[in-house]
Amino acid sequence: xxxxxxxxxxxxxxxxxxxxxxxxxxxxxxxxxxxxxxxxxxxxxxxxxxxxxxxxxxxxxxxxxxxxxxxxxxxxxxxxxxxxxxxxxxxxxxxxxxxxxxxxxxxxxxxxxxxxxxxxxxxxxxxxxxxxxxxxxxxxxxxxxxxxxxxxxxxxxxxxxxxxxxxxxxxxxxxxxxxxxxxxxxxxxxxxxxxxxxxxxxxxxxxxxxxxxxxxxxxxxxxxxxxxxxxxxxxxxxxxxxxxxxxxxxxxxxxxxxxxxxxxxxxxxxxxxxxxxxxxxxxxxxxxxxxxxxxxxxxxxxxxxxxxxxxxxxxxxxxxxxxxxxxxxxxxxxxxxxxxxxxxxxxxxxxxxxxxxxxxxxxxxxxxxxxxxxxxx
Amino acid sequence: xxxxxxxxxxxxxxxxxxxxxxxxxxxxxxxxxxxxxxxxxxxxxxxxxxxxxxxxxxxxxxxxxxxxxxxxxxxxxxxxxxxxxxxxxxxxxxxxxxxxxxxxxxxxxxxxxxxxxxxxxxxxxxxxxxxxxxxxxxxxxxxxxxxxxxxxxxxxxxxxxxxxxxxxxxxxxxxxxxxxxxxxxxxxxxxxxxxxxxxxxxxxxxxxxxxxxxxxxxxxxxxxxxxxxxxxxxxxxxxxxxxxxxxxxxxxxxxxxxxxxxxxxxxxxxxxxxxxxxxxxxxxxxxxxxxxxxxxxxxxxxxxxxxxxxxxxxxxxxxxxxxxxxxxxxxxxxxxxxxxxxxxxxxxxxxxxxxxxxxxxxxxxxxxxxxxxxxxxxxxxxxxxxxxxxxxxxxxxxxxxx
Numbered sequence: 001x002x003x004x005x006x007x008x009x010x011x012x013x014x015x016x017x018x019x020x021x022x023x024x025x026x027x028x029x030x031x032x033x034x035x036x037x038x039x040x041x042x043x044x045x046x047x048x049x050x051x052x053x054x055x056x057x058x059x060x061x062x063x064x065x066x067x068x069x070x071x072x073x074x075x076x077x078x079x080x081x082x083x084x085x086x087x088x089x090x091x092x093x094x095x096x097x098x099x100x101x102x103x104x105x106x107x108x109x110x111x112x113x114x115x116x117x118x119x120x121x122x123x124x125x126x127x128x129x130x131x132x133x134x135x136x137x138x139x140x141x142x143x144x145x146x147x148x149x150x151x152x153x154x155x156x157x158x159x160x161x162x163x164x165x166x167x168x169x170x171x172x173x174x175x176x177x178x179x180x181x182x183x184x185x186x187x188x189x190x191x192x193x194x195x196x197x198x199x200x201x202x203x204x205x206x207x208x209x210x211x212x213x214x215x216x217x218x219x220x221x222x223x224x225x226x227x228x229x230x231x232x233x234x235x236x237x238x239x240x241x242x243x244x245x246x247x248x249x250x251x252x253x254x255x256x257x258x259x260x261x262x263x264x265x266x267x268x269x270x271x272x273x274x275x276x277x278x279x280x281x282x283x284x285x286x287x288x289x290x291x292x293x294x295x296x297x298x299x300x301x302x303x304x305x306x307x308x309x310x311x312x313x314x315x316x317x318x319x320x321x322x323x324x325x326x327x328x329x330x331x332x333x334x335x336x337x338x339x340x341x342x343x344x345x346x347x348x349x350x351x352x353x354x355x356x357x358x359x360x361x362x363x364x365x366x367x368x369x370x371x372x373x374x375x376x377x
Numbered sequence: 378x379x380x381x382x383x384x385x386x387x388x389x390x391x392x393x394x395x396x397x398x399x400x401x402x403x404x405x406x407x408x409x410x411x412x413x414x415x416x417x418x419x420x421x422x423x424x425x426x427x428x429x430x431x432x433x434x435x436x437x438x439x440x441x442x443x444x445x446x447x448x449x450x451x452x453x454x455x456x457x458x459x460x461x462x463x464x465x466x467x468x469x470x471x472x473x474x475x476x477x478x479x480x481x482x483x484x485x486x487x488x489x490x491x492x493x494x495x496x497x498x499x500x501x502x503x504x505x506x507x508x509x510x511x512x513x514x515x516x517x518x519x520x521x522x523x524x525x526x527x528x529x530x531x532x533x534x535x536x537x538x539x540x541x542x543x544x545x546x547x548x549x550x551x552x553x554x555x556x557x558x559x560x561x562x563x564x565x566x567x568x569x570x571x572x573x574x575x576x577x578x579x580x581x582x583x584x585x586x587x588x589x590x591x592x593x594x595x596x597x598x599x600x601x602x603x604x605x606x607x608x609x610x611x612x613x614x615x616x617x618x619x620x621x622x623x624x625x626x627x628x629x630x631x632x633x634x635x636x637x638x639x640x641x642x643x644x645x646x647x648x649x650x651x652x653x654x655x656x657x658x659x660x661x662x663x664x665x666x667x668x669x670x671x672x673x674x675x676x677x678x679x680x681x682x683x684x685x686x687x688x689x690x691x692x693x694x695x696x697x698x699x700x701x702x703x704x705x706x707x708x709x710x711x712x713x714x715x716x717x718x719x720x721x722x723x724x725x726x727x728x729x730x731x732x733x734x735x736x737x738x739x740x741x742x743x744x745x746x747x748x749x750x751x752x753x754x755x756x757x758x759x760x761x762x763x764x765x766x767x768x769x770x771x772x773x774x775x776x777x778x779x
Contacts, residue, residue, distance in 0.1 A: 025467065068418045105411070141466060
């Protein structure tokens with residue numbers, strides 16, 4: 001899933017990158033992630049399109065411009081070429097590598113293909129050996145920059161023709177490491193998940209106002225503002241925790257398209273409610289109801305991260321606490337700001353109505369994309 | 378201008394593991410991977426260097442062990458020429474691959490092979506290793522003007538001016554007169570003979586020459602730099618324009634010209650010289666400095682882009698950008714202490730006027746005049762003529778006194 005906002009940000013990065021081809025030597029970025037509880041190693045491998053053009057050949061019409069269509073047309077060849085040149089061994093036994101999605105990313109010197117894959121080992125790796133042989137035959141100055149995260153502990157190495165194989169002793173981390181890893185993931189998800197953030201902000205914006213006789217009036221004291229903030233945030237927390245837990249444990253499951261569309265819809269309705277107020281007294285009800293949908297969204301992220309079977313409760317709790325902490329930082333930044341601005345003449349037209357309108361537009365686009373698949377191929 | 382114009386950065390030695398704790402940070406530090414919205418989205422327009430490399434790849438096959446040394450050398454030479462034109466590291470990697478087992482094996486090695494290895498090593502700033510290859514090659518056959526020129530350029534970058542001058546003297550009778558004159562004048566101007574050097578070079582350039590465009594560009598840029606150091610801005614500009622008329626894309630000439638304009642506080646003109654195609658870090662660095670000084674709208678983008686390039690270079694253990702990085706940290710990020718550290722490390726590897734200058738500036742900005750000592754000593758031993766360096770040295774001396 002790609003949200004529009006993230007997409008816009010990416011387009012901007014692309015424009016910058018297009019005039020900024022550094023004269024950088026050839027590098028690839030290989031990120032491997034393992035959990036002590038799992039037989040699988042997940043991988044993301046960023047390989048420069050320029051290197052793929054010289055090795056595999058992807059510019060079909062040879063016009064010097066590589067399109068997504070051209071890269072996609074060579075998806076099999078690219079995965080085949082790269083994965084043949086990577087060997088992972090867990091405690092001496094080879095791991096079978098299965099390809100995942102092909103994506104795109106940019107580094108300072110241009111566009112990279114992102115090869116996602118997962119390697120299935122016969123047992124959770126205690127010693128992981130990485131054998132890397134990409135491009136060394138064509139360009140000995142090529143380097144593979146390897147980042148390995150095992151149970152949340154990061155290590156790195158540079159793979160070169162002189163040292164194409166690296167071995168890692170994966171000391172198993174304490175449950176606390178896993179716990180903090182998931183706390184970090186939870187916070188990260190809030191900060192990069194614009195949909196959750198915009199939902200929260202939409203609910204917070206009217207918290208420094210009170211509705212009397214069809215008009216918004218600034219609240220008098222910080223105390224009354226904090227009461228409504230507390231009610232909204234607690235309701236959101238309780239409800240998304242319920243569904244997050246139920247979905248993570250596999251008790252309930254919903255198709256991700258419904259969930260993602262539902263989240264977009266919740267942002268849209270929360271923003272519209274600020275423009276044409278319907279629910280004004282009990283905003284926490286809104287937070288509670290839609291929080292249920294957001295919980296399913298969090299659960300799908302947690303699933304993508306790979307839940308360790310032996311530390312399910314710890315990682316679930318860690319992730320949830322991370323989400324709450326991430327949410328708390330948003331509250332701590334937004335609430336003082338809007339409280340200070342609440343009596344300004346521009347607060348209602350520009351921030352409450354203007355801001356909510358902008359959020360509503362973004363949310364509407366998300367909803368169309370997610371529910372109807374517009375703009376996605 | 379430096380003789381080692383095509384050399385990139387520094388001691389490729391520090392290439393290993395612990396160095397790159399930043400690798401993770403860097404891969405998580407930018408936007409997330411995405412799936413483009415349609416097949417028509419252009420992900421990348423291949424830069425000219427890559428198009429040329431692709432074309433060459435069509436005719437040469439470096440991954441297959443070359444049939445004989447001559448074929449290997451011919452193929453490597455093509456890649457190196459391409460690398461020189463575009464200052465592109467990939468091309469040097471392909472050149473190394475083209476040598477096959479001859480990259481390491483001395484079995485049947487000829488002087489030409491040793492010079493080719495030295496050229497590739499020099500590009501990676503592995504100066505001592507490159508000089509070792511050249512020494513053997515020149516002992517076996519001293520009638521190799523290219524090898525002597527390479528030798529002189531490496532010695533010059535390392536700051537060994539007497540050795541560099543000796544190299545140029547060997548070049549003089551064997552090469553095109555313009556090449557010899559530029560070599561000798563370039564070193565002479567660094568050793569207290571700027572007057573004579575300028576005259577010699579201006580006269581050589583006034584005569585008809587059979588030398589190619591690349592050589593002429595190099596000569597004009599060298600002349601421009603000699604004049605710039607003497608603060609003869611108008612005459613320096615004339616020479617820079619000559620250079621850029623011959624080779625409009627020349628990275629070195631453009632960045633040196635931009636430096637002159639930035640020194641003269643003609644920031645907008647400097648941006649004009651740099652243009653939009655900032656493939657090389659050297660160009661992007663000047664653009665970033667100019668944008669910052671001018672409060673241009675793209676200042677923060679340029680700054681972020683350059684910072685990312687440096688962190689990616691660090692992740693692979695590449696220290697060939699220390700000079701540029703020191704300039705960036707001092708002029709754009711305005712962190713004098715860190716800039717001084719970088720400038721000092723850079724000065725251990727290369728000692729050209731630009732390296733001397735950034736060390737003086739960083740020491741001055743950081744309020745550590747004693748850190749400038751090696752640079753001041755270098756100025757004294759070489760007796761270099763440079764208004765900019767002398768002004769900085771005077772400021773440091775004044776500061777120390779006051």
